[in-house]
Amino acid sequence: MANWTNWSGSVRAEPAQLAQPKSLAELQDLVRGAGKVRVVGAGHSFTPLCETDGLLLNLSELEGELVVAPDRKTVTAPAGWSLKRLTRAMWDEGLSLPNQGDVNPQSLAGAIGTGTHGTGRDLGSLSTLVQGVRSVAADGSVVEASRAQNPDLFQGQRLSLGLFGVITAATIDVLPAYRLEERVEKKPLAWVYENFDDLAQRHRHAEFFVFPYADEAIVKTLHPIEAEDTPRGKPSNEEDIFRFCCDMTRAFPFLAGPIQRFMTGASGDVHKVGPAYRIFPSTRNVRFEEMEYELPREAGLPALKAAIAWIRKGRRPVAFPFEFRWAAGDDIWISPFNKGPGASISMHQYAKMPWREVFAAAEPIFRSHGGRPHWGKRHFLSRADVDALYPAVERFRAARRATDPGGKFLNPHLAELFS
Structure with missing residues (x-):
């Protein structure tokens, strides 16, 4: 058993395995062989999103590079990179994120998956920047999703809480550096x-x-x-x-x-x-x-x-x-x-x-x-509260079941709300 705690120290877990895969093949094998899987970035969520007694993954060392689209309007980035690493690499390419929050150690996948946002009258969360995702499914297969390809998976992955598979790369909107x-x-x-x-x-x-x-x-x-x-x-x-x-x-x-x-x-x-x-x-x-x-x-x-x-x-x-x-x-x-x-x-x-x-x-x-x-910050919602607050939550749950019928990516906190 490994010990893990979030940034504030209030969420603790004893996963059976804490892994930091370096290759996609290694990640696929880990996910395929695990009973339960959660992914952690910087641990900046205050809710128990990363709690697990199964496999806890950190993707900060996973192979990958920043790929700039020919039109320079999007980039595809490793999802385990921190926002600090990502934005520095983008600046070197003459690009910037349209918006950020006021801290930058979070992983790209963690920021997207919890709906992290900055501030701005007309600027949405980082989830709104997503145009496509690549992820490892419960059976270890690699799946691509966008508005045109696997649209329900894409809609779920835009703010997923880690319930739709392990995101390895995300295609996001960018701006010329400013x-x-x-x-x-x-x-x-x-x-x-x-x-x-x-x-x-x-x-x-x-x-x-x-x-x-x-x-x-x-x-x-x-x-x-x-x-x-x-x-x-x-x-x-x-x-x-x-x-x-x-x-x-x-x-x-x-x-x-x-x-x-x-x-x-x-x-x-x-x-x-x-x-x-x-x-x-x-x-x-x-x-x-x-x-x-x-x-x-x-x-x-x-x-x-x-x-x-x-x-x-x-x-x-x-x-x-x-x-x-x-x-x-x-x-x-x-x-x-x-x-x-x-x-x-x-x-x-x-x-x-x-x-x-x-x-x-x-x-x-x-x-x-x-x-x-905010899903990554403390709250005391029940399942009935979630049903009342989110009219589209059953579409989210149905897409989650279709993607992960065995509940590999659930933990007790998330199962209570979304199983």
């Missing part, structure tokens, strides 16, 4: 509430972070620009300061308000320009747990205001800020954005502090505003 200008500045929270719509329309990417006990927010915008790169500064000690403040909040919960107002006030403005692949990601070393809900766009700010009021009224010890952003709608079967343009609220808690109870108690606030959770 640079981004990043600006980060403090604003009164009331001003942000009033002006976020305008910010999101004027900038390709706009989001803000707000501690639940602070009256100012940290606003971040990114916008394509043709300009010289700003010099790369010395490593910041902000993460160390933030970790210290989280430890203080854990030790003295009643100080949460003053600590958060101090952290917001001490936050400095940022202005920098650089390659998109380098500007999108931020440093995230302080471990946390996360619950994220995607809501109808018009319900986003009311839900955030309600959640902050609930924390303040109950004087609940929450050490991390909320993150608020927009994303475009899509047509993917179990995507939380498939009802139209969305607002995304990420609620975090320091990993060393109790999180389960506060998340479970906060979830009804987001649900009451029409929210649906």
Whole structure:
């Protein structure tokens, strides 16, 4: 038995075998011979998607290379590559992803398979970029899927939670390489509430972070620009300061308000320009747990205001800020954005502090505003909840059964929702 834990340390597994195949033939043999199979990337999912007592695969060393289409509008990339590795390789080819989230260690397959997204009024999740996939099925065979070839498998694989086979390569939309200008500045929270719509329309990417006990927010915008790169500064000690403040909040919960107002006030403005692949990601070393809900766009700010009021009224010890952003709608079967343009609220808690109870108690606030959770972030949905929230879920389940009738790629968490 091997031991495995996710990034935050809250999900643990003892797989019978932990394998890192280097060739396609080796991967096929492993999958064909296993009773249960799950795949892990960076372990950045907070739900138990990767839990298994069977075979746990990591594809970061699997053979493969980046292939640029003749028209340069798509690339086919190894699905086990991290977004960091992928975007650097694409930059060397004069290409960029249309969008990214704010961390980049996740594997391409993991980001696609959970519906990971960045921010942008008119930009969808990474799942919406997918034009084709190559995967290893339960019997070890290699299967290609696109809108024209195996369309049900393709639709399932666009956001699959790893239930439709082991993706080895994905063909995704790309753009000519571009640079981004990043600006980060403090604003009164009331001003942000009033002006976020305008910010999101004027900038390709706009989001803000707000501690639940602070009256100012940290606003971040990114916008394509043709300009010289700003010099790369010395490593910041902000993460160390933030970790210290989280430890203080854990030790003295009643100080949460003053600590958060101090952290917001001490936050400095940022202005920098650089390659998109380098500007999108931020440093995230302080471990946390996360619950994220995607809501109808018009319900986003009311839900955030309600959640902050609930924390303040109950004087609940929450050490991390909320993150608020927009994303475009899509047509993917179990995507939380498939009802139209969305607002995304990420609620975090320091990993060393109790999180389960506060998340479970906060979830009804987001649900009451029409929210649906990000599949890789903490949620407490039942099968009946999934049925009620996702009208297309039976198509997803039927396609899963057709692809994997023996349930090789299920684990207990996923079987409860999708078997």
